[in-house]
Amino acid sequence: MSDLIGNLAGEGGRVLVGALAAGLVDAVKKIPTLWRREGTAAEERMEVELHRSAGELAASQEGDSGEVRARTAIVWETRLRDLLATYPEAGAELTEILAEMQREHSIRPSAVQHVTASGRQSQAQGVIGGSIYNYGSTRLDSPAGHAQDKDDVDPGDRDNGQSA
Incomplete structure (x- = not known):
C-alpha cells in the first residue's frame, strides 16, 4: 500500500471525526457515497456507521472524549484505507470531499x-x-x-x- 493512500486515509479519519465531534453530521454526508463502488448495501451500511460514530462522539463529550475520538478516527482511517486499497480512484473523490468540508466548515485536523x-x-x-x-x-x-x-x-x- 502506498504512503499516499495511508496519508489520505489518516487525514480522512481525523477530519471526519473532527466534524462529527463538532456536531457537523451534515458536513460528512458525502463520505458514505465513496462505498457506492461496492453496492448500495455497502453505502447504506457506511451511512449507519457514520451516524453510530456521531452518536458515540456526542455521548463521550462528558468524560472520555479523547479516547473515543482516537478510537473512532482509527476505525474510519481503517475503513478508508481498505476502500482506497481496493478502489484507488476513490482517492480523488475523497480529497475533494475533505477539501469541501474544510472550506465550508473550517474543519482542520488538530x-x-x-x-x-x-x-x-x-x-x-x-x-x-x-x-x-x-x-x-x-x-x-x-x-x-x-x-x-x-x-x-x-x-x-x-x-x-x-x-x-
Missing part, C-alpha cells in the same frame, strides 16, 4: 504538543503552525537561596535597571 520544562530557570519552546510558543520558569532566587515567583519579590529587592 495538533497537540506536550512541552516540558523542568528544573531551575529552565525553558522550552514548541512550534505549531509556524507560531513559536515559549515555556519557562518565572522564578527568581531570593538572597537566602529560596525560589519565589518574580511577582512576589519585594520591589526594593529588584535592580529596576538602576546601578548603585
Whole structure:
C-alpha cells in the first residue's frame, strides 16, 4: 500500500471525526457515497456507521472524549484505507470531499504538543503552525537561596535597571 493512500486515509479519519465531534453530521454526508463502488448495501451500511460514530462522539463529550475520538478516527482511517486499497480512484473523490468540508466548515485536523520544562530557570519552546510558543520558569532566587515567583519579590529587592 502506498504512503499516499495511508496519508489520505489518516487525514480522512481525523477530519471526519473532527466534524462529527463538532456536531457537523451534515458536513460528512458525502463520505458514505465513496462505498457506492461496492453496492448500495455497502453505502447504506457506511451511512449507519457514520451516524453510530456521531452518536458515540456526542455521548463521550462528558468524560472520555479523547479516547473515543482516537478510537473512532482509527476505525474510519481503517475503513478508508481498505476502500482506497481496493478502489484507488476513490482517492480523488475523497480529497475533494475533505477539501469541501474544510472550506465550508473550517474543519482542520488538530495538533497537540506536550512541552516540558523542568528544573531551575529552565525553558522550552514548541512550534505549531509556524507560531513559536515559549515555556519557562518565572522564578527568581531570593538572597537566602529560596525560589519565589518574580511577582512576589519585594520591589526594593529588584535592580529596576538602576546601578548603585
